[in-house]
Amino acid sequence: PMVYAVGQANSHIPSQAPRLIDLHWGEQAAPRVTLVGKGVCFDTGGLNMKSAAGMKLMKKDMGGAAQVLGCQMIMQLRVPIQLRVLIPAVENSISGNAMRPLDILSSRKGLTVEVGNTDAEGRLVLGDALTEAASEKPGVIIDFATLTGAARVALGTELPALFCNRPEVMSAVLEAGLATDDPLWNLPLHPPYRSLLDSSIADLSNISSGSYGGAITAALFLQEFIEPDIPWVHIDMMAWNLRSLPGRPEGGEAMGMRAIAKFIQDFCSQ
Template sequence: MGPEQLGEAVKQLGKTHKAKVRDWIGDELLKANFPTIHAVGRASHREPRLIELSWGKADHPKLVIVGKGVCFDTGGLDLKPADGMRWMKKDMGGAAHAIALAGLVMQAKLPVRLTLLVPAVENSVAGNALRPGEVVVTRAGHSVEIDNTDAEGRLILCDALAYGAEQQPELIIDFATLTGAARVALGPDLPALFGNDDALADAALTAGRAVTDPLWRLPLWRPYRKMLDSYLADFANAGPSRHAGAITAALYLERFVPDGLPWLHLDTYAWNDADRPGRPRGGEAMGLRAMFALLQQRYGKR
């Protein structure tokens, strides 16, 4: 599946639920001020894009759902080894979760004004690929030094989060197959949950337990922001330390969420490495049912 297929999936979902869908493709991203999405995806023959779906009544609480749509990840110029690249078709698992959650919200007719945002790219290698040491100024105005081109998910998410925050929502939820560090910490079955509101995070954990879709909260330990320091930009997208990789990735994303705006970030594996009873090998929903249960509790039904 490439970026264009993700776009078609969102358009089909929009037709089903009479939602408005638009997208920005290729150089349109630069004109619309989505520079990091363009930078990550510009080396692919499949053009990068940001896909937006809007649904619901204007007077309902605003909800933004964001999903990482890296449809294939070579690692870019910081090329992955063969075994690390083999299954990188699954790096759009966050987008799949976000699209599915948006579909559940619309099917249940929850009283929200929904925006779904899917930045969709391939992280490829070519002469115009994003380079280590390059500095990109993001939509939010932060300058970011590219320490590692394989830390691309947070780059495409940061422009989408900034755009979503501009809509002044009541809540932002993002899904991403973001870090191997989360898998080292928690294994393949437990998505790492980060949140900037303790009551909201506790409610998410409780909802996950209620529907047997467990999550495990990790801290936004702000002293670790120093691990992303840059001497020539506001901060870097990664750093030399291998410590706390899932936390530093979440701290990177947090910079693009305004203070006081409730936000949940799920670093999910979205994949089964082998067949298990009721869970065939391949893509797997992890954290999806928990988030839908949370939204049902928060907003109720019409």
């Protein structure tokens, strides 16, 4: 339902209507791994419209979806795996049918969400996709998203933020990043900040009531849609190089994908 709500401004255009793409590959008896990628194909901000400068690069807001489609890299490793890829694909646009500020949405999980800002749409579509991902009880869920500017303020544009609900899994991902020259930096899922997402009329709001820790509160929002017994990795990244680096030209960049491919190779070979 939240995937549709975010993309409903274009629901009358068949080629741009919201979709939840679901891909499967691998051996039924192998370890289950599910990848989820934020697929906002363009983000105007919705009715809480972005500025011209803020909207300029928003063709890259599908960077998470592009990352998980890089699962070809994992398939080529020939490890025993039952791989699932989920992509909530939408365009956050403006029309008379667009999602409105302070709308109350019902999620796939059954939680109600107050729309504090239509430009915090990525976490809405990911919430539904993560709920579907958790329904099969995979061995690990990994999501990629160009989710927050706050992560860029904290770590810059070249270092993705890593959140994880299992310390041992977080350590393994960080080690894989070092081994592949694809570094990430861990940030905490700080439980006291969860109250910043409280709403008086819904189960939670899609934005924090505070001004700080935006990457953390966004991750805590996503955690509401993850079952506690399922290991979960969340990567909040830029997915774009603002400057050319050796082997990494200016433009779209698969930040964290090499690290995750190495982690999955190790995870499925245990």
